[in-house]
Amino acid sequence: KAGVTQTPRYLIKTRGQQVTLSCSPISGHRSVSWYQQTPGQGLQFLFEYFSETQRNKGNFPGRFSGRQFSNSRSEMNVSTLELGDSALYLCASSLSTGAGNTIYFGEGSWLTVV
Amino acid sequence: GESVGLHLPTLSVQEGDNSIINCAYSNSASDYFIWYKQESGKGPQFIIDIRSNMDKRQGQRVTVLLNKTVKHLSLQIAATQPGDSAVYFCAETEAGNNRKLIWGLGTSLAVNP
Numbered sequence: 001k002a003g004v005t006q007t008p009r010y011l012i013k014t015r016g017q018q019v020t021l022s023c024s025p026i027s028g029h030r031s032v033s034w035y036q037q038t039p040g041q042g043l044q045f046l047f048e049y050f051s052e053t054q055r056n057k058g059n060f061p062g063r064f065s066g067r068q069f070s071n072s073r074s075e076m077n078v079s080t081l082e083l084g085d086s087a088l089y090l091c092a093s094s095l096s097t098g099a100g101n102t103i104y105f106g107e108g109s110w111l112t113v114v
Numbered sequence: 115g116e117s118v119g120l121h122l123p124t125l126s127v128q129e130g131d132n133s134i135i136n137c138a139y140s141n142s143a144s145d146y147f148i149w150y151k152q153e154s155g156k157g158p159q160f161i162i163d164i165r166s167n168m169d170k171r172q173g174q175r176v177t178v179l180l181n182k183t184v185k186h187l188s189l190q191i192a193a194t195q196p197g198d199s200a201v202y203f204c205a206e207t208e209a210g211n212n213r214k215l216i217w218g219l220g221t222s223l224a225v226n227p
Contacts, residue, residue, distance in 0.1 A: 004157075035215070043158075043203065043217040056214045090157050100146065100165060103215065105157035 002027065004093050004106035012112045018079040021109045025072050025093030031101070032074040034066060037088040037108070046089075049074055050097050081113045122201065124222045133191040133225075137204035137218045142185065144206035148215070149178060149189045153200045161189070161202075191223075199225045 005024040013019050025032050033048035033056075045058040049068035066076040072093075078085055088108040094101040127133050139147065145166035150158035162173045164180050164187075171178050177190040187204050201222050205215040 033214075042220065043205075043215075045214045045216070048214060058214070100163070102160055102163065103148065104160060105150070107157045 004091055004104055006089075006091050006106040006109050008109060009107065010110045010112075012114060013081050015081055015083060015113055017081050018077060019081060019111060020075055020077045021089050021091075021111070023074045023076075023091030023093075023106060025074070025091075026104055029093035029095050029104075030072050031094045031097050032068055032072060033092045033103070034074070034076050035090040035092065036060075037090055038086070043090075046076065048097075055097065078111075083113050085111065086113045087111060122220050122222045124224060126224045126226060127194050129194060129196060129225055129227050131194055133189075133194045133198070133223060135189045135191075135202050135221045135223065137187040137189075137221075139185050139187060139204065139206045139216075139218070141206060141208060141216065143208040144216070146207050147178070147180060147187050148205045148207075149176075149187075150203045150205060151198075151200045152203065152220075158203060194223075194225050196225045196227055199223055 007022045031050045034046040035043050037043045047054055047066050048056040052068045063079045068074045088110050090105050090108045092103045092105045094103045148163040149161040151161050152158045162176050162178050164171045164178045169180050175192045179188045201220045203220045204218040207215050
């Protein structure tokens with residue numbers, strides 16, 4: 001069974017641009033969540049989607065948004081990029097949202113903002 | 115943000131020894147805890163989890179211990195191997211909010227051959 005797949009793996013953007021990152025969860029998984037990982041802040045929760053609905057949101061500005069499609073695939077978008085948005089963006093999926101549903105991560109998308 | 119700290123503690127062990135990685139969690143309402151391993155350039159890899167109604171759980175070469183009284187979690191790795199070298203994170207979450215993982219500092223494990 002394929003794992004969580006994230007695309008693109010690496011990208012470089014210019015300050016002010018916007019970026020869209022894509023995540024395909026493990027087949028059958030309906031919950032998708034996103035995290036930002038930076039050396040300065042560690043791992044931080046961005047948001048979570050289940051059945052196309054955002055269920056949880058972290059403490060990030062409105063420039064960070066996401067969505068989930070009917071096939072559970074998810075995208076996140078960052079508009080008006082800032083240098084501080086340079087990070088590894090991780091997508092995770094799980095079967096459902098109940099405690100004990102193992103959360104699996106993808107390899108991440110490395111975003112560099114210049 | 116809600117994550118903690120920037121300076122990774124480091125644990126250095128000899129190949130074949132047992133490793134113990136500790137984690138203090140913050141939220142008394144947390145009821146589900148997970149250990150992840152992250153190798154350089156890769157996403158976190160699930161190792162083992164434990165729910166708050168347990169105090170010990172064993173996997174293959176790994177054991178997680180949970181002490182709710184002092185809000186402490188530990189990961190024990192038996193017969194540590196060079197392939198175990200990575201950063202290890204504990205994560206906590208609470209019922210009703212359980213996809214929102216709150217991450218610990220991370221501990222860098224270096225296994226010396």
